[in-house]
Amino acid sequence: xxxxxxxxxxxxxxxxxxxxxxxxLDILVRHSRAVAEKALIIAEAHPELKLDRDFIFEAAMVHxxxxxxxxxxxxxxxxxxxxxxxxxxxxxxxxxxxYPRHARVCERHTGAGLSSAEIIAQGLPLPHADLLxxxxxxxxxxxxxxxxxxxxxxxxxxxxxxxxxxxxHGGEGLARFKEMERLFE
Numbered sequence: 001x002x003x004x005x006x007x008x009x010x011x012x013x014x015x016x017x018x019x020x021x022x023x024x025l026d027i028l029v030r031h032s033r034a035v036a037e038k039a040l041i042i043a044e045a046h047p048e049l050k051l052d053r054d055f056i057f058e059a060a061m062v063h064x065x066x067x068x069x070x071x072x073x074x075x076x077x078x079x080x081x082x083x084x085x086x087x088x089x090x091x092x093x094x095x096x097x098x099y100p101r102h103a104r105v106c107e108r109h110t111g112a113g114l115s116s117a118e119i120i121a122q123g124l125p126l127p128h129a130d131l132l133x134x135x136x137x138x139x140x141x142x143x144x145x146x147x148x149x150x151x152x153x154x155x156x157x158x159x160x161x162x163x164x165x166x167x168x169h170g171g172e173g174l175a176r177f178k179e180m181e182r183l184f185e
Contacts, residue, residue, distance in 0.1 A: 010061050013097050017068050024076040028064055030153045036060035038156070039144040042184045049136055049183075059105040060141050066090025066106060067150075075150045082125050084110065108133040109142040111169050112176040122170075132176070136183075143180040159185075 018025040036057050043051040066089030069079040081089060090106030113132035120128055133139040146162040148155075157165065159181070166177040 010058060013062065013093075014065060017065065017093065021068065021076060021078070024068065027075055027150050027153065028067065029061075031148055031150045032061045032064060034148045034154065034156070035063065035141065035144045038147055039140050042140060042144065046184065051140065052137055055101065056137050056140060059102045059137065060144065062090070062094060062099075062102055063087075063105050063109050063141055063145065064090060064150075065093050084124055085126065086110070087131065088126060104135075105133075105138050105141050107131050108138050109145050112146070112166050112173040112180065113142060115172060118170060118172055139180050140184060143177070143184055146177065 014025070014028065018028065039056050039060050040053060043049070043053050043056055064086060066086040067075070067077050067083070069089045070077045070081045070083045070086050071079055072083045077083070087107045087110040091103040094100070094103035094106055108131050110131065114124070114126065114130075115132060116128050116130050118124075119126045119131070133142045146166055147157045149157070163174065163177065167174045
């Protein structure tokens with residue numbers, strides 16, 4: 001697939017929401033491209049999983065589209081919503097644009113996914129629903145995302161660093177991440 005051509009379809013959606021914030025656009029695209037590239041390398045290494053690589057690229061490029069609506073000044077986000085909501089906000093955007101499958105990736109990639117029980121127990125400002133990656137593609141993008149931050153662009157975390165980052169949010173998420181690790185490494 002010609003991935004450069006593919007991104008043009010999503011550049012129009014991203015551009016619609018990011019046209020007034022070029023610094024954040026740069027952060028979003030650089031982070032998303034790193035996630036997409038890692039996910040595609042893993043997909044190539046696992047032909048037995050029969051992953052949809054076109055979808056992986058597209059969804060990885062828009063998985064964080066909702067950050068534009070959040071309040072995270074460190075990464076040039078000047079919205080009003082808590083950052084933890086960027087996934088569900090991105091899902092709303094992608095559903096409105098007619099991409100429900102991509103929306104599922106947006107809402108299910110936060111942490112290593114979040115169960116309804118975790119959302120309630122932690123008092124997170126999220127829907128009281130399971131926001132867990134279910135398909136292999138959803139899991140792969142969620143997994144690849146944990147290796148890249150938006151504050152240290154172009155620097156990939158080690159597996160141990162990614163595990164530590166996920167572990168900060170509880171043992172359930174770490175267990176899910178380790179399950180993805182077994183699947184994709």
